[in-house]
Each structure stands twice: as C-alpha cells, then as structure tokens.
Amino acid sequence: MSDVTSTHSAQSQRVRAGTWRDAVLANGSVVSIALFFLIVSVIFSVATDAFLTSPNLLNILRQSAPLLIVAAAMTFVITTGGIDLSVGSVLALVATLSATLLQLGLPWPLVILAMLALGALLGAVQGYFVAYEGIPAFIVTLAGLSVIRGVALLITGGYSIPIEPGSPFTVLGRAWLLGVPAPALIALAILAIAYIAFNETPFGRYVTGIGANAEAVRRAGVNTRLTTLFVYVISAAAAALAGIIIAARLGSGSSNAGQGFELEVIAAVVLGGTSLFGGRGTIVGTVLGALTVAVIGNGLILAHLSPFLTPIVTGTIILIAIWLNFRLFRGAVRSR
Amino acid sequence: MSNSETYRVRMSGISKRYNAIQTLDDVSLVLRPGEVLGLVGDNGAGKSTLSKVLSGAVVPDAGTIEIDGMPVTFTSPAEARAARVEMVYQDLSLCDTVDVAGNLFLGREPRRRIAGISFLDKKRMHEQTRQMLDRLGIVIADTRLKVENLSGGQRQSIAIGRAASFEPSVLIMDEPTAALAVAEVEAVLDLIRAVSARGVSVILITHRLQDLFLVCDRIQVMYEGRNVAERLIGETNIEDVVNLIVGRKFNARSATNAYRDGAPA
Numbered sequence A: 001m002s003d004v005t006s007t008h009s010a011q012s013q014r015v016r017a018g019t020w021r022d023a024v025l026a027n028g029s030v031v032s033i034a035l036f037f038l039i040v041s042v043i044f045s046v047a048t049d050a051f052l053t054s055p056n057l058l059n060i061l062r063q064s065a066p067l068l069i070v071a072a073a074m075t076f077v078i079t080t081g082g083i084d085l086s087v088g089s090v091l092a093l094v095a096t097l098s099a100t101l102l103q104l105g106l107p108w109p110l111v112i113l114a115m116l117a118l119g120a121l122l123g124a125v126q127g128y129f130v131a132y133e134g135i136p137a138f139i140v141t142l143a144g145l146s147v148i149r150g151v152a153l154l155i156t157g158g159y160s161i162p163i164e165p166g167s168p169f170t171v172l173g174r175a176w177l178l179g180v181p182a183p184a185l186i187a188l189a190i191l192a193i194a195y196i197a198f199n200e201t202p203f204g205r206y207v208t209g210i211g212a213n214a215e216a217v218r219r220a221g222v223n224t225r226l227t228t229l230f231v232y233v234i235s236a237a238a239a240a241l242a243g244i245i246i247a248a249r250l251g252s253g254s255s256n257a258g259q260g261f262e263l264e265v266i267a268a269v270v271l272g273g274t275s276l277f278g279g280r281g282t283i284v285g286t287v288l289g290a291l292t293v294a295v296i297g298n299g300l301i302l303a304h305l306s307p308f309l310t311p312i313v314t315g316t317i318i319l320i321a322i323w324l325n326f327r328l329f330r331g332a333v334r335s336r
Numbered sequence B: 001m002s003n004s005e006t007y008r009v010r011m012s013g014i015s016k017r018y019n020a021i022q023t024l025d026d027v028s029l030v031l032r033p034g035e036v037l038g039l040v041g042d043n044g045a046g047k048s049t050l051s052k053v054l055s056g057a058v059v060p061d062a063g064t065i066e067i068d069g070m071p072v073t074f075t076s077p078a079e080a081r082a083a084r085v086e087m088v089y090q091d092l093s094l095c096d097t098v099d100v101a102g103n104l105f106l107g108r109e110p111r112r113r114i115a116g117i118s119f120l121d122k123k124r125m126h127e128q129t130r131q132m133l134d135r136l137g138i139v140i141a142d143t144r145l146k147v148e149n150l151s152g153g154q155r156q157s158i159a160i161g162r163a164a165s166f167e168p169s170v171l172i173m174d175e176p177t178a179a180l181a182v183a184e185v186e187a188v189l190d191l192i193r194a195v196s197a198r199g200v201s202v203i204l205i206t207h208r209l210q211d212l213f214l215v216c217d218r219i220q221v222m223y224e225g226r227n228v229a230e231r232l233i234g235e236t237n238i239e240d241v242v243n244l245i246v247g248r249k250f251n252a253r254s255a256t257n258a259y260r261d262g263a264p265a
Helices: A002-007 A009-026 A028-047 A054-079 A087-103 A108-131 A137-156 A168-174 A182-200 A202-219 A224-250 A261-271 A283-302 A309-334 B047-054 B077-082 B100-104 B122-136 B152-164 B182-197 B209-215 B238-246 B257-262
Strands: B009-018 B021-031 B036-040 B062-067 B070-072 B085-088 B111-114 B117-120 B170-174 B201-205 B218-223 B226-232
Touching (some): A028 A283, A054 A202, A054 A261, A054 A283, A087 A108, A087 A137, A087 A224, A087 A261, A108 A137, A108 A224, A168 A224, A182 A202, A182 A283, A261 A309, B009 B047, B021 B036, B021 B047, B047 B062, B047 B201, B077 B085, B085 B152, B100 B122, B152 B170, B152 B182, B182 B209, B218 B238, B226 B238
Parallel strands (some): B036 B201, B036 B218, B085 B170, B170 B201
Antiparallel strands (some): B218 B226
8 A cells, every 4th residue: 555655646745735726716706705795895984984883784784684594595505506586486475474464363473483384385395396306496486486476466466564563573673682683683593504504414415416416416325306305495484584574674564575586695695606507505605795785785875876776786796706706716627 | 166156246147138139148247255357348248238237227137146145136226235236437426516525425424413413523524534545545635625626537536435435245347447547547456456455346347458457357258248258367368358359350459569568467
C-alpha cells in the first residue's frame, strides 16, 4: 500500500492544492449573494436616514417572514430538481379559509392545525403526481396554481373576508415578543430547522442526491419517490404557514393574496445560489437571497422612489447575480 | 478443476433469448474465492448479459446459478445484493454534488439520534471513509471533496470502493478502466488487486486486453453467446486471446510484437 501512496503523491498534492479553491468556488454563490446583500444595504443606509434603524430592520423581517419561510422550503424542492409554482395559491387559499373558519366560530388553534394539514395534503397530492406518476413538477404545480387559486376565488367570490381584530389568531402576525415581531421569530425557527434538516440529516442528504443523480440514490436503497413527495408536502405546508401569518397580520383573508408570490420565492432561492437543475442547494444563500429581495423593496420606498422600480431592480439583480455565478461556476468546471 | 471443489460462483446452462437473438446459449461460468476472472468477447458476445444475470438485472430463460454451493435464483438486483453479489455501475452510482464520504455511505449513513431524530454523524462518516480508502489504497486527499471535482479514475475508485464496502463475495466490474488516463488505469488495477486480496472474487469485463494480463488469474472468452475458451493467464498471450475473441486465426496488428512486449504474461 505504501508504494501505491508514493506513486500517487504528486497527484494527491495537486488535488490538495485545489481543495481550498474548490471550497471557495463551491460557496461562491453564497459569497456573491452576500456581497450583493451588503452592497444593497450600504447603498440604502447611506441614501436614506430611516433604513438603518432598528424599527425599520424589524419591519423588514416582519414583512419578509412569509417569503423567508416558503423560500427555505422551496430550496428543498428546487434542490431535488423540481419546482413548486403553487405556493402563492396555497397561501391565498389558506388565508381565505382560515378567515372563513374563524368567522364560523372555530377555535383558532384548530384553524391553524387544520390549515397546516390542508397545506400538507395539497403538497402530498401534487407530490404524488410528480414522484409516483412522473409528471414534470412544472406542469403539476402549474395546474395546482390554477386550481387552488380558483378554489379560493370560488369560496370568497373575490371578496376579502375580515378576521375579528380581537381574535388571538392575529397574534401570529401582529404580536411582538422580546422586542421582535412574532412572524420574524416564527421565520427564524423555521429557518433553523430547515438549515439543520438540509445539512445535518439523511433526508437533506437524499434531497441533494436526488437532484444530482436520482438513480444512484434509488440504487442505494433510498425511497426516492417518498422523499420527492415529501419535499412538496414541506413546501405546501410552509406556504400554508405563510398564509396564516399573512391573514393574521392583515386581519383578513383575501383570495388575491400572494399573486406572483411563487416567482418572488423562486427568485430568492435562485438568487441565493441554489441550482434550478438540482443537486446544489444552500439554505444560507436562500436566506440572503430573500433578504436582498426584501431590502430592495423596502429601501426603494424609503428613498421615495417609485415602488414600481422594485420589480425592475430585483429582476436586474437576479440576472446579474446568476450571470456571475454561472461564469464563476462554469469557469471552475472548465479549468479542470 | 474437479467437480468436488466448491466454487464461489457456478453458473451452468445459462440461456437468454431476446426475440430473434439468442444472446446467451448454454453458457457456464465458474469463479473461485478471491479469483479475478477476465470476461472478454466482442461487442454482442453476451458478456454484459451474463454479468447482468449474475447481478440479478436480467432473468435468464434457463440455467442454474450456485453461490458457495447453494442454488439461487435472482429476480432483482436486490436479491443478488442480498447474496453478496455487487456490480459496479460506472456513472450510475455517484452523486456529483455530494462529497466523497457521502457517496461511499449513500443510503447507510452513520447516524446519531438526538431527541428521536436521526442526524448524520459526519465525523464518524469521514473517519470511516478515511479508513476505508486507506485500506484499499485509494488516494483521495480530502473526504470532503465533492465527487465532481475528482478525476475519472478517482471517481471509478470511489464507485468500486463503495461496492467493495458492502463486503461482497463477488464483485462484477463492467469496463472499469474505459476512458481513463494511463496512471489512473494503474490505480484502478491496483484497487482490483487490493479487493481480490481481501478474498473477494472479481469478474472483470474489459476490452483492454493488456489489463487482463495485469490482474486476472483466468480468462473466459465468449463468442456469439457461447463460451468458446477458458485460459489460465500463465498459459496464454494477447495474440491467442485476440484470436479466440474474433473466432478465427487473425493476425491483428494490435496483437503482434509491440503489445506482446508490453504485456508481462
């Protein structure tokens, strides 16, 4: 064995020299979105007086909580090589249904549990068609987007349904605990769980593996179909939680809530460096991506610029960030 | 080669027909413990099909398989794996964006339970990976490297190492050295030797005849779905093997002096 080692020592040194560089490149996407986040934050801190104040920062966290929660879940979906376009519709259906059920007099804890279960069920149905019937996720969840939003519209007739302001349900969206808004605390807990599940559990490992080479994971004896189904359960349940938080914060359930939310979520995930082709995902990147999107929206308003600039700036940054990632990443592959 | 000897694997009378083509016609194969058998033949000679029969991926029309003297029938790769027959699939067994340790332990990661939830025990996984790699003489600087950053030979080594780590009694490799650089072929052949030295019987399918003479104990030649010859490695040479593969006396340029000199018999 020693002669084998000596024969290849030159080669192993070459590999070793590459290691730190590979590590930087592997995390290059996170590094680049962190830079974007810092740059955007610094610009708004300088340009406006109100941006870098703790009430505003907490407000950003409060408002971006639904985005952070669903983006963390979407990271799992996209890392398997899938996509979930139905999250905005699930959010709207849950928001309207929870308002309706509260109006009917159901106790609020029961409403929350029922809504989370509904989200999980919707995810399981879509996940079944993706994982067990082999229909592309884009198509399944596009159908889901249409049907689920349609149900929400049908229930409400297009009107928004008020939630009684005194209801303890609104605590989820409006309360402050230890000087931090409740939605931000919920988001923080979800992000911590998502980070651990993604990086430290066999489930997270299989999610990455399925995106990289589903056949290899299947041959390793893992139930890849169930794992794939489960990521859609996670994303729809997260969308349901986001719907509960939004209904609680706004004090009403609107069937028009979350229009285009799915695109905002996907933008945050992709901006964070998760590959749409699967196999490569990062929760830290997703958090930075979601916060960048949130900060841009907030900062432009504080700078008294037209809020209609937000989609333009966000879109431009997405393109530039992905372009940089792509160049960096491609370069790394070619240089070998 | 008396019949009283217990073979690791003994396949006899294996036949398989795909519509008009008799892919395997009354083929037999024996394999002793720790032996490296080279299975050669032209494209379509049936060597891949034969190996798939042994690994459970193809169910034969007729024939018997015995492992360690016990008759077995495989209807799926899982059943073959349960009988400790492993096949190395070239690019089908690795996840590019997962690290070396993760790939070696894919599907059976060391875990530790905290509050009823199982977490990856990464420390133990990397330690065991390092031991496994050292034991097999596989040179990988860092077990945290992603597999996509490895060379073709290193990837092949990880795939073989992964199969070997299931403690198989039979390991089947289909073209493990195809498309590898010279130094990498050497490393993979070293690995095959290391694996067989641990008592694993190896079936090596290859078109690189010079490799056979470096690692095999015996060569079995197939031609159009039949066994045509069997040679101990010391009793044959490349020219002989080439003639057996093509099925006639053939003065292939690849089988003359240049190659013969390069192949220590």
